[in-house]
Each structure stands twice: as C-alpha cells, then as structure tokens.
Amino acid sequence: MSITNFSAARRAGFKITNRGIKKTAVIDMTKVATRTLFMAFNPASGHIAGGAAEATDGIFAAVTLVDASTSNIYITSKLPEEFIVADVILTWYWKSATASGDAKFTARLCAKADSEDIAETDNQTVTTTVNATANKLNKSQVTFDSSKFALDDWIGVMISRDPADVADTLGADLNVVGFVIEFTGRG
Amino acid sequence: MPLTNISAYRLAGHQIEDEDIDPDARLETSKFATRTLRKTIPAVACLKAGAGVVSVVSGSVLAGVTLPDANAGNLYMSFPKPAEYDSGDVVLKILWNSAATAGDLKLTSDIKTATTGSTTASGATDSGTDTADGTTTDLSELSITIAAADFNANEFIGLNISRDPTDVADDIAADVIVFAIAMEFTGRG
Numbered sequence: 001m002s003i004t005n006f007s008a009a010r011r012a013g014f015k016i017t018n019r020g021i022k023k024t025a026v027i028d029m030t031k032v033a034t035r036t037l038f039m040a041f042n043p044a045s046g047h048i049a050g051g052a053a054e055a056t057d058g059i060f061a062a063v064t065l066v067d068a069s070t071s072n073i074y075i076t077s078k079l080p081e082e083f084i085v086a087d088v089i090l091t092w093y094w095k096s097a098t099a100s101g102d103a104k105f106t107a108r109l110c111a112k113a114d115s116e117d118i119a120e121t122d123n124q125t126v127t128t129t130v131n132a133t134a135n136k137l138n139k140s141q142v143t144f145d146s147s148k149f150a151l152d153d154w155i156g157v158m159i160s161r162d163p164a165d166v167a168d169t170l171g172a173d174l175n176v177v178g179f180v181i182e183f184t185g186r187g
Numbered sequence: 188m189p190l191t192n193i194s195a196y197r198l199a200g201h202q203i204e205d206e207d208i209d210p211d212a213r214l215e216t217s218k219f220a221t222r223t224l225r226k227t228i229p230a231v232a233c234l235k236a237g238a239g240v241v242s243v244v245s246g247s248v249l250a251g252v253t254l255p256d257a258n259a260g261n262l263y264m265s266f267p268k269p270a271e272y273d274s275g276d277v278v279l280k281i282l283w284n285s286a287a288t289a290g291d292l293k294l295t296s297d298i299k300t301a302t303t304g305s306t307t308a309s310g311a312t313d314s315g316t317d318t319a320d321g322t323t324t325d326l327s328e329l330s331i332t333i334a335a336a337d338f339n340a341n342e343f344i345g346l347n348i349s350r351d352p353t354d355v356a357d358d359i360a361a362d363v364i365v366f367a368i369a370m371e372f373t374g375r376g
Contacts, residue, residue: 045232047250074250110248114328118246156249
C-alpha cells in the first residue's frame, strides 16, 4: 500500500511504524515526474559544409552561415537515456550585422537505430525576422514530431541556410552561436 | 519536525497528519534507483589523428569521421567521470557505417582514468568487432566493454578510439565512418 494521505490512513485504522518503511527502498525512476531537459552543442564542434566557416563572435564560438552560398552545420549524437517519446524542439541562436530582413533555415533530422537506413527522417523550415537592432541575438526554432523518434535512437541534425531562397531576405552573413535540443525526460 | 522515527512518534501519542510533512523536504539522489545512463560524444568533436581521418557527411544528415582502410586512425576525447556514475562496467556503443557490405570492423579503446599525479598513458585496452551491415545505407553499432575497475579509478578520463586496418580481425577492406560514441553506464539521477 502506498500512503498518499497520512490523515486518511490514520482514520482508516492504519498504524504507521518503522517496520512499514523499507530502509533499502529506492525510487523507481518511472515514478519521477517528467520535465524539460536539454542537450546543448557548440556549433563549432559539428561538421560544417558549403560556405560555413568557424568564427568567434564576442565571447561565443560560432559558425558563419554566409550570404554568398548555401551553408550547413551537422551534429550527431544519441538520445539520452532520460528521453521519453515526445516532441523534440531544436533551437539555435544567431546574430547578424544587419537590422532588417528574414533568415530562412531548413532543419533536417535523422533519428535511427542500429541496422536502420541512414536516410533523413524529417525536415522543417523556419523563417525568422532579424532583431531590429544590429548584432543582437536572434532565436530560431523548429519542432520535430514525437512520431519521428524511438527510445535509444541515434540522432543527426543538420541546419542549413540557402540565401538564394526568396524567403531569405537578410542580405548578410549570420553567425550561429549555439544549438539546443529540448526534450521531455525523467531525471 | 522531521519524522525520523515513526514508531517513537506514535508511541509518544502524536498523530501523524499531513501537516507533519515538511513541504520543503527534498529527495536525496542516493534514494533513486540506478539505471543505465549515457554520455554521447560526436565523433566530429573528437581530436582526429591519422591520414584521411577527416569529418564527412554520410547520407544527407549524419556527420561523422572517416577511419580509413589505408592506415591507422584515431579519435581522442577527454572528459570528467560522470557524476551520475554509480558502479559497474561501462559499454561504449559506437555508431558507424561503410560502403562495404561484408567483413568485420575492429575498433580498440584505450582508456585512462587520471587524477593529480597520474600519467596520461593508457590504463586499459579493450576492443570490439562488428560485421558490416548487408546494405550500404544501413547503420551499424559496435560495442566495447570497459571493466569497472578501469573506469572508476579516478575522476578525469582520457579515451582513444582507434582502428588498425592491418589487424587480422579487421577484414572489412573499406573506409568506415564513425558518427558518435555513446558511453553507457549504471548511474543514479
């Protein structure tokens, strides 16, 4: 019997004694409430391709996604044991020397297990208007549906910018300074 | 008042009520059951050594590092022993892929758990082999087990994952791409 209300237990005639408490009892982690957890990545620790180049931005390590050509950043990892199957939010922070225009990004996901195909699982696009003051941080975000993930999956994410896309009107380079993978987990 | 002896509390005539429960009480992590936890290191983030040991993309999304068939290749990483580690062996799970559809890949791990006064020489060597998937676009997972004694000795860890294609147990005869190294251990939290 689990005691969830001491007053009710007493009124029901139960006497609580030390013998009722198992000293070696431990808490089953499935009984711990879920919460939002994070995995963070330095973009410069990933693979970069196209026009992308490592840079520093203030005290931040950054990867520049240029305005002259398509640029890509890739990160590969594994879902943490704490992960439970739910939507996953990918957020990245960036800044630019321009104060107007939109940056359009494509985020690609590969969430797979041993013996599964290496092909892309999903992709999402997002267009973000740059901060009206130059050189301020901006945030872009996409959500990958829970149906794309299974427990213990290995995951790869790729962020790309194609400045030739008509929706990308930034007209300037931008520096990505951080990635965060936000997931629902236990622990 | 904290209820540290429930029998004594009751014998003294007290009745335990909801109000006796400290609303600021916290669960100690030591009371959590242990479970398998993991720390994952992207291969691209490792220090790379050896000719042709370079970061690449396989498929359209996954980035990794090539360990060539022509010469030895190494991936180096260093990190603190996870605070959540409790006990037991540690299993390295390594995600990899190759254009080959037959043959075995052998990877070797050299680990050192160090502290003040330690050297940085390898403390233990372990290895694992895995047969290439029959489909070139499919992923494979290789496991290496590190004994608890070789992991738990000290607090700071150096780890080298290497491939020696001249090893007789490595007969895949092709370059391989290592994507990430997941270190799985029994931990609490």
